[in-house]
Amino acid sequence: MTTRIVELRRGILKKNDELAAGLRTRFNSCGLLVLNLVSSPGTGKTALLERTLRELRTRGAGVAALVGDLETDNDARRLAASGAPVRQINTHGICHLDAEMVGKHIGEWNTLDLANLDYLFIENVGNLVCPSSYDLGERIRVVLLSVTEGEDKPLKYPGLFNSADAAIVTKIDIAEPCGFNRELAINNINQIRPGIRIFETSARTGQGMEDWLDYLADQRQPAASLS
Amino acid sequence: MTTRIVELRRGILKKNDELAAGLRTRFNSCGLLVLNLVSSPGTGKTALLERTLRELRTRGAGVAALVGDLETDNDARRLAASGAPVRQINTHGICHLDAEMVGKHIGEWNTLDLANLDYLFIENVGNLVCPSSYDLGERIRVVLLSVTEGEDKPLKYPGLFNSADAAIVTKIDIAEPCGFNRELAINNINQIRPGIRIFETSARTGQGMEDWLDYLADQRQPAASLS
Numbered sequence: 001m002t003t004r005i006v007e008l009r010r011g012i013l014k015k016n017d018e019l020a021a022g023l024r025t026r027f028n029s030c031g032l033l034v035l036n037l038v039s040s041p042g043t044g045k046t047a048l049l050e051r052t053l054r055e056l057r058t059r060g061a062g063v064a065a066l067v068g069d070l071e072t073d074n075d076a077r078r079l080a081a082s083g084a085p086v087r088q089i090n091t092h093g094i095c096h097l098d099a100e101m102v103g104k105h106i107g108e109w110n111t112l113d114l115a116n117l118d119y120l121f122i123e124n125v126g127n128l129v130c131p132s133s134y135d136l137g138e139r140i141r142v143v144l145l146s147v148t149e150g151e152d153k154p155l156k157y158p159g160l161f162n163s164a165d166a167a168i169v170t171k172i173d174i175a176e177p178c179g180f181n182r183e184l185a186i187n188n189i190n191q192i193r194p195g196i197r198i199f200e201t202s203a204r205t206g207q208g209m210e211d212w213l214d215y216l217a218d219q220r221q222p223a224a225s226l227s
Numbered sequence: 228m229t230t231r232i233v234e235l236r237r238g239i240l241k242k243n244d245e246l247a248a249g250l251r252t253r254f255n256s257c258g259l260l261v262l263n264l265v266s267s268p269g270t271g272k273t274a275l276l277e278r279t280l281r282e283l284r285t286r287g288a289g290v291a292a293l294v295g296d297l298e299t300d301n302d303a304r305r306l307a308a309s310g311a312p313v314r315q316i317n318t319h320g321i322c323h324l325d326a327e328m329v330g331k332h333i334g335e336w337n338t339l340d341l342a343n344l345d346y347l348f349i350e351n352v353g354n355l356v357c358p359s360s361y362d363l364g365e366r367i368r369v370v371l372l373s374v375t376e377g378e379d380k381p382l383k384y385p386g387l388f389n390s391a392d393a394a395i396v397t398k399i400d401i402a403e404p405c406g407f408n409r410e411l412a413i414n415n416i417n418q419i420r421p422g423i424r425i426f427e428t429s430a431r432t433g434q435g436m437e438d439w440l441d442y443l444a445d446q447r448q449p450a451a452s453l454s
Binding site for chain 1: 235267268269296297298299301320322352353354355356357373375376377379380382383384385386398401404405
């Protein structure tokens with residue numbers, strides 16, 4: 001039984017990788033920077049995105065977001081308040097997004113023209129395990145860790161941290177009441193993914209947002225020069 | 228392909244349910260109360276258990292814990308400081324515990340005599356989705372939600388909250404800096420699982436621990452009367 005499951009799982013992942021590669025080609029061909037945001041439930045992906053979408057729009061960028069949850073469209077409604085086009089994916093029990101879901105929702109999104117966008121943010125289902133295996137066609141995978149979760153999360157969930165291109169420590173405005181050990185957390189992230197770019201942000205106070213937004217602008221450059 | 232996967236998944240769950248039923252019979256026959264603690268990563272399962280094990284031991288109860296993580300034995304080391312017997316299960320990439328893992332680790336635990344125990348706590352892998360489908364032979368499933376995670380988690384992850392017998396709102400000592408809306412969170416838990424017993428605790432200050440410990444003592448009664 002186990003062997004058959006492993007074979008099926010490989011088959012699913014191979015199919016996902018092929019779909020993701022197709023999406024990536026499509027995104028790159030129109031100079032679109034796509035980011036996949038992964039973290040525990042409640043780390044603050046939506047709060048970070050609310051502020052990021054708003055600030056990028058103020059700077060004149062074309063932004064959109066796809067957001068995954070098992071149920072509810074709470075996050076899509078929160079993000080849509082920024083004025084950016086947003087679409088909710090409900091997975092109904094599935095613990096991660098996959099490339100097929102992303103492709104399907106983009107295909108049905110009649111009002112969205114990818115060519116007019118600079119950034120597409122994909123907020124994954126809150127889960128520190130399963131999303132690591134599913135490429136969504138993103139160029140940058142961002143893992144978030146809040147100051148409330150415990151500094152050893154990178155060591156306990158190495159797969160996800162190891163698959164990320166950038167890391168964000170969120171909710172730094174409440175680091176002190178949480179007794180957060182910043183040095184330990186940063187060391188643990190670096191132990192799993194040496195040299196990864198690490199941001200420290202508070203979506204509530206705005207602290208650290210400039211660095212994050214500058215990074216997003218820098219990452220746009222290579223793609224923009226292709227178009 | 229999808230049909231075959233669903234069939235395999237049903238087969239796995241059926242096998243898990245059979246193993247879990249066997250464990251439950253065994254636990255009940257020696258009057259042992261087994262609890263399965265589930266939550267997001269970082270909600271504070273280990274911190275709650277550290278205090279719970281210590282206080283139950285002070286009251287003269289026989290307690291032990293099994294703790295699941297993908298990697299590291301950090302949590303087992305933390306819990307063992309209570310003096311209780313503790314064993315770490317490393318799942319190496321698997322996103323939940325299952326009955327086979329629990330049975331295997333109890334079987335190999337030569338120093339543990341179930342008949343001398345009153346409580347066995349099983350701390351699941353931090354994940355709000357996948358553990359909901361895997362019965363571990365527990366009598367009580369406890370879902371934890373911290374004040375830092377957002378009040379709408381029960382609505383977004385209804386499967387896990389709906390499968391629980393009790394809920395604990397954790398980290399209430401930092402409710403205020405987190406801007407936690409207590410009434411909304413309680414309403415959301417009740418919307419998914421009407422009438423569920425809800426505790427509010429801080430493992431740091433001890434607030435709410437008496438209610439939780441009294442509940443544990445009450446729940447022991449029916450099983451104890453069987454022995």
